[in-house]
Amino acid sequence: MDTVALLASMVGLTPREGAPRFAAAGIPVFPCKPAQKRPLTEHGFHDATTDAEQVARWWTQWPQANIGMPTGHASGLEVVDVDVHGAVRGFAAFELARREGLADRWQALVKTASGGMHAYYPADPDRAQPSWQAARSGIDFRGEGGYVIVPPSLVLFEGNRSAYELIGAGRGESVPIDGAALRAFLDPKPASVSTPTTNSRRDVEVERIAAWLATRPEGERNRALYWAACRLAENGVTDQSARTALGPAAQHAGLGQSEVLTTIRSAYRTVAAPTSPLQSRGAQAVARPINGQVIS
Incomplete structure (x- = not known):
């Protein structure tokens, strides 16, 4: 199952139901605190596994746990995190990077709980890229040493539980992102x-x-x-x-x-950091439709 199909299959599921699907697809997962992003296991994303029995034990012990996924070579996925918090709005910077051809070949786009966005890219098996932050631009890169929360997890934001959900797929073949070039462009x-x-x-x-x-x-x-x-x-x-x-x-x-x-x-x-046209339209401003429509 490809990444888009896997994420699309999470619609209507609980994290307890979704976690085994990631593991079955060969993507390691680990439990995070309910409605939060903090790991529940001692070693965090280092504990991530595709072992079905271990995943079942975790979500039996913590049935409301969110799903964490390590980024980089462990999962074969790297993620550009477009932040929305406080005065920071990362959509304008992401759009500029997309126009420059530095971030335009994603596999999938996922709406985050804060109204930001995760853009998923295939990891290059021959190149390890570390995670980093470009705080002024509102962009984080999740590669080696990082992790993200994945659908259908729910995170508490401004008093409400908001879901991570697939909002778009890439157009054409996705390609690995050059994290160093993106960072140099943003900062x-x-x-x-x-x-x-x-x-x-x-x-x-x-x-x-x-x-x-x-x-x-x-x-x-x-x-x-x-x-x-x-x-x-x-x-x-x-x-x-x-x-x-x-x-x-x-x-x-x-x-x-x-x-x-x-x-x-x-x-x-x-x-x-006033509200930009991209932000006012939300993450869907850069979404690609799936079968002619945006999934939400």
């Missing part, structure tokens, strides 16, 4: 540019950032603009001033005016 750190620290230095640093941006080659210019706009936003530069300072530099590097405006706007939304 690039060019050594040649320093972040402004005082008002007296701000104008000089904006000029230096713009000059650096203007020299970026194809393949780097969009993420460089996103990084530059985020830095200006974090240091109190208005979005209009950012467009004035960075727009000509980005266009000199080869970006079109529409793309420049969209990228700067997305960076400011990520930093300032």
Whole structure:
């Protein structure tokens, strides 16, 4: 059974009923506290197994337990976690990464309890990728050393139990994601540019950032603009001033005016965290339909 079919088969089940299906499909699982994400076993995701008898014992002992799945080589799956909590909204950053071809070949999309999203990708058996966080962008990567909660688990969020559920499938063949490239796009750190620290230095640093941006080659210019706009936003530069300072530099590097405006706007939304158009539509903004419809 493929990943999408497996996740789709969880509709209407309880976690106790769903856990054996993951194990039978060769995906190791372990129990987590009811309505929570914390493991119930001593070694957490290291205890995950496909052994049917052990899975049955766990969910007999804890019938309301949620289902945890280790990511990376253990399950053959890696997950991009689009966060939604507090001021953080990760959908805009995920959409930018998708447009750049860094996150667009997923297997499945799962709605999380907070209204965020998990994008599932096949793990490359020849490349181990560690888990990491890009907190400013609202994106986490779950690879080696990580785990996620899977459908049909329910997690308490803002006083209500909300289900993890499949909302979409990939279009075309899914491919492993390059976690290092995605991280560099979401949080690039060019050594040649320093972040402004005082008002007296701000104008000089904006000029230096713009000059650096203007020299970026194809393949780097969009993420460089996103990084530059985020830095200006974090240091109190208005979005209009950012467009004035960075727009000509980005266009000199080869970006079109529409793309420049969209990228700067997305960076400011990520930093300032108002509700973005992507977030207002929820995870379905980037969902792919299954058999012509989105499963919810």
